[in-house]
Amino acid sequence: MTSTSIHETEIVSASDVPLVRITREFDAPPEKVFRAHTDPELFAQWNGPRRHETRIDHFDCRTGGSYRYVMSSGGNEFGFRGCFHEVRPSELIVQTFTFEGLPDGVALERLIFDDLGNGRTRLTATSLVDSFEDRDAFVASGMEEGVREGYERLDELLAR
Amino acid sequence: MTSTSIHETEIVSASDVPLVRITREFDAPPEKVFRAHTDPELFAQWNGPRRHETRIDHFDCRTGGSYRYVMSSGGNEFGFRGCFHEVRPSELIVQTFTFEGLPDGVALERLIFDDLGNGRTRLTATSLVDSFEDRDAFVASGMEEGVREGYERLDELLAR
Numbered sequence: 599m600t601s602t603s604i605h606e607t608e609i610v611s612a613s614d615v616p617l618v619r620i621t622r623e624f625d626a627p628p629e630k631v632f633r634a635h636t637d638p639e640l641f642a643q644w645n646g647p648r649r650h651e652t653r654i655d656h657f658d659c660r661t662g663g664s665y666r667y668v669m670s671s672g673g674n675e676f677g678f679r680g681c682f683h684e685v686r687p688s689e690l691i692v693q694t695f696t697f698e699g700l701p702d703g704v705a706l707e708r709l710i711f712d713d714l715g716n717g718r719t720r721l722t723a724t725s726l727v728d729s730f731e732d733r734d735a736f737v738a739s740g741m742e743e744g745v746r747e748g749y750e751r752l753d754e755l756l757a758r
Numbered sequence: 759m760t761s762t763s764i765h766e767t768e769i770v771s772a773s774d775v776p777l778v779r780i781t782r783e784f785d786a787p788p789e790k791v792f793r794a795h796t797d798p799e800l801f802a803q804w805n806g807p808r809r810h811e812t813r814i815d816h817f818d819c820r821t822g823g824s825y826r827y828v829m830s831s832g833g834n835e836f837g838f839r840g841c842f843h844e845v846r847p848s849e850l851i852v853q854t855f856t857f858e859g860l861p862d863g864v865a866l867e868r869l870i871f872d873d874l875g876n877g878r879t880r881l882t883a884t885s886l887v888d889s890f891e892d893r894d895a896f897v898a899s900g901m902e903e904g905v906r907e908g909y910e911r912l913d914e915l916l917a918r
Binding site: 729 | 868
């Protein structure tokens with residue numbers, strides 16, 4: 599019998615501000631979870647749902663850098679881009695995020711890597727936009743499936 | 759008798775989201791108002807209140823670029839930094855903003871340059887943060903004086 603530890607991905611819409619908060623634990627130390635977010639080759643291996651492929655256009659994950667990647671599925675391509683406001687090794691990434699299909703929508707994202715000890719990490723990822731309507735449309739867009747499946751792929755990558 | 763056209767700077771705190779909206783008209787076309795925001799030498803000439811001096815550390819105002827500048831007054835220095843998410847010539851700047859004295863506070867700023875015709879521009883600058891408490895503290899910090907006086911200096915620069 600195989601015992602698999604499945605961590606739950608918690609996705610919560612804040613009631614007072616137009617923000618989504620995603621919380622997820624990983625069985626790997628902060629350094630490793632952080633590196634899977636900053637190394638473009640690793641990021642492309644786990645980002646998004648399995649049926650999508652991530653191709654990096656550029657990905658300069660340092661304070662003042664920027665990124666663009668393209669997700670493709672069944673002949674459709676979706677571009678995403680932003681800049682890195684701050685990258686604090688193994689602790690914090692603050693970045694902007696735009697889906698190029700909605701070029702005027704910009705989210706401010708904050709990823710916090712908390713060391714839980716014993717080689718475990720809690721990742722808290724918040725996404726802030728300027729209207730509740732846009733936040734709710736983002737949550738309703740099916741992002742949940744992509745986030746959960748992406749983190750399952752990240753579990754697999756971290757276990758290698 | 760000298761007749762001076764004084765434009766009012768409107769600063770409004772949104773009621774539903776933690777955002778401040780600043781609106782100001784200028785007697786210059788969008789290209790010129792935009793350039794005063796993107797050219798570091800010009801920016802340093804009008805940014806902030808008169809008693810402060812702005813020194814540019816770096817200022818690469820293009821999509822994916824970043825900036826840092828230092829304001830000094832009476833021996834005190836205040837650093838500000840961020841990245842440029844998008845720079846659309848004469849139309850739009852989307853950037854992040856952090857006062858280094860509060861390094862975990864990050865605002866998402868959007869500057870929209872509207873062409874009013876007859877060589878006039880309306881600038882709408884919004885600043886979004888993730889809590890009403892931080893937004894209200896920002897408004898109460900005396901930013902208003904700096905914004906109003908900065909735009910008066912910008913009027914003078916544009917009139918040259």
